[in-house]
Amino acid sequence: MAIISVRGLSVVYGNGVKALDSVDLDIEEGDVVSLIGPSGCGKTTLANMILGVIPPEASVSGSIVVSGIDIIKDRKSLVEKIYRDVGVGYVSQVDTLLPWRTLMDNVILPLQIRGMTDPEHMDRAKYLLGLVGLQGFENAYPHQLSGGMRQRAQLVRALVTDPKILVMDEPFGALDALTRVALQEHLTRIIAETRKTVIFITHDLDEAITIGTKVAVMSKRPGRIKMIKRIDFPYPRDPFKLRSSREFEDIRSELWSSLASEVIAGEQG
Ligand SMILES: Nc1ncnc2c1ncn2[C@@H]1O[C@H](COP(=O)(O)OP(=O)(O)OP(=O)(O)O)[C@@H](O)[C@H]1O
Ligand SMILES: [Mg+2]
Numbered sequence: 001m002a003i004i005s006v007r008g009l010s011v012v013y014g015n016g017v018k019a020l021d022s023v024d025l026d027i028e029e030g031d032v033v034s035l036i037g038p039s040g041c042g043k044t045t046l047a048n049m050i051l052g053v054i055p056p057e058a059s060v061s062g063s064i065v066v067s068g069i070d071i072i073k074d075r076k077s078l079v080e081k082i083y084r085d086v087g088v089g090y091v092s093q094v095d096t097l098l099p100w101r102t103l104m105d106n107v108i109l110p111l112q113i114r115g116m117t118d119p120e121h122m123d124r125a126k127y128l129l130g131l132v133g134l135q136g137f138e139n140a141y142p143h144q145l146s147g148g149m150r151q152r153a154q155l156v157r158a159l160v161t162d163p164k165i166l167v168m169d170e171p172f173g174a175l176d177a178l179t180r181v182a183l184q185e186h187l188t189r190i191i192a193e194t195r196k197t198v199i200f201i202t203h204d205l206d207e208a209i210t211i212g213t214k215v216a217v218m219s220k221r222p223g224r225i226k227m228i229k230r231i232d233f234p235y236p237r238d239p240f241k242l243r244s245s246r247e248f249e250d251i252r253s254e255l256w257s258s259l260a261s262e263v264i265a266g267e268q269g
Pocket of ligand 1: 013014015018037039040041042043045046055
């Protein structure tokens with residue numbers, strides 16, 4: 001059974017903008033779904049709906065069932081339950097590290113909020129920091145870290161409570177191309193180690209293919225899921241090697257032709 005099941009989801013914001021139009025998407029446990037589509041097509045809207053962040057003035061129809069809980073019907077109380085029982089980690093493009101806390105104190109904040117400061121969880125934080133190459137920087141403050149290091153710290157913070165689901169909204173969007181590729185490699189290593197169900201939003205087709213077990217292409221706004229392509233490369237993945245392979249090339253051209261007709265029709269803001 002799908003851990004996340006979206007059916008006929010349509011969203012019209014309070015200002016009349018129709019962001020999503022009858023979206024269907026099934027995400028199985030362990031799927032890593034890269035969501036790609038033109039700017040303004042409703043990717044963040046879809047992620048927010050799955051996270052239970054639903055503006056009260058929006059008109060929403062259809063259903064989103066996460067681990068058996070219909071989050072549109074049951075709204076707030078059960079969204080809290082999903083966060084508590086299932087666990088959902090979230091990484092945004094915006095830097096949300098607290099400048100007055102060290103790297104370690106930022107990363108363990110979700111543990112402190114939940115009173116999970118036992119040695120086992122603290123060790124997990126250290127283990128994850130090692131996994132993304134941040135060991136030795138535990139006592140540094142955010143301003144002493146590079147942008148790529150801060151993004152890695154935010155990834156660790158999202159994973160530290162061991163959530164089942166990880167939602168990432170353009171987590172590497174603000175980074176230069178080389179740092180991005182390095183972080184993609186880190187992320188595939190983390191996926192291999194931690195076996196999460198992941199929704200990974202990106203504008204970058206190569207990144208979508210490098211990260212996902214599936215790439216879901218969205219149409220321009222109002223967004224629909226236009227195409228889903230399985231990606232079978234084993235984890236962890238080496239982005240440099242992968243991109244020079246013939247198989248990657250074939251997948252890229254298939255997905256690009258699906259995406260191009262949406263992008264060339266223009267950005268819709
Ligand atoms: N709170 C809101 N109120 C009104 N309209 C909104 C709101 N949030 C988003 N929109 C509109 O809904 C549409 C979809 O926005 P969304 O942020 O989901 O797109 P996106 O695919 O994430 O775009 P991008 O790739 O640029 O981040 C856009 O036209 C946007 O202007
Ligand atoms: Mg967005």
